[in-house]
Amino acid sequence: MMIEIPNGGCTRSMEVVTFGETMVMFNPDSTGPLRYVHNYNKTIAGAESNVAIALARLGHQVGWFSKLGDDEFGRYIKSVIMGEGVDVSRVVVDESRQTGLVFKERFAHVNPNVYYYRKHSAASNINIEDLDMAYIQLAKILHITGITPALSDVNKKTAYHIMEKAKEKGVLISFDPNIRLKLWRAEEARTTILDMAKQSDIIFPGIDEGELLLGMDDYQEITHSFLEMGNKLVVTKLGKKGCYVASKDEQVYIEGYVVEKPEDTVGAGDGFAAGFLSGLLRNLSLRECGQLANAVGAMATLVRGDMEGFPTMSQVKNFMGIEKYIDR
Structure with missing residues (x-):
């Protein structure tokens, strides 16, 4: 492995800590415009909580952790x-703001339309004062996304603060744009x-993001551009084609898994x-990291919902047809 994971023995209380907005999602049980839909399944939606689960x-x-409405x-x-086994002890409840909502709209086997009702939500107002930095600094990896700073100037300031303080304690910064x-x-x-990418150790760009951020659509050029920025590890997502992973010493393309008729691609990344x-x-x-990533991402598309398709380790081993290497 070309990147060192902080050890710290028992002083590292969490392997990964992440934060950001999670909303209640209403997923229709039928296709078509929402004005004709009357029944929904209630679940949750949030990039960071997806990763945690x-x-x-x-x-x-x-x-x-996040900020939730008192509702x-x-x-x-x-x-x-919490029921998925994730520690939520640092979640803050805001009595003055509401929890965000999101609705999906489905049309056959295409990506759904998504409608957000999150403006001025509790999670759009995560302040530095809401943080337990000692908790964050004891993680091995801090995973963040570009969604959090997009929600408000307050969240952007908080995201920068968390990254800075985590790096001071040697926490690896994982960043998904x-x-x-x-x-x-x-x-x-x-x-x-x-x-934010320049301050991260590990980054997960996609091709579309490479085009927007760098003006490039070649996955190798995108990957090496981020390496030149100082990232220790760049994992470029290629969808069903797999991924391209590179450190300064090693570059490898890993072929993806083909899912003929995905139920829902949201949450795959x-x-x-x-x-x-x-x-x-x-x-x-x-x-091996890339193979495991491709497999979990592919399995996420087999089930309707953002996080419902994430597998256990035994399930992903069965999907991959292997039994040995991921037991390390």
């Missing part, structure tokens, strides 16, 4: 994430995401990131 299912100690939706989110242009202008997104981080924590090779 996926890692917990793979057997890791994970913490997630039934907030209590539901906390209960679901996860650009959402519905949340901010392209130029602001580009400037902020590139700045989060599962991919979780699979890769799981491989790092298990001290696997870059190729």
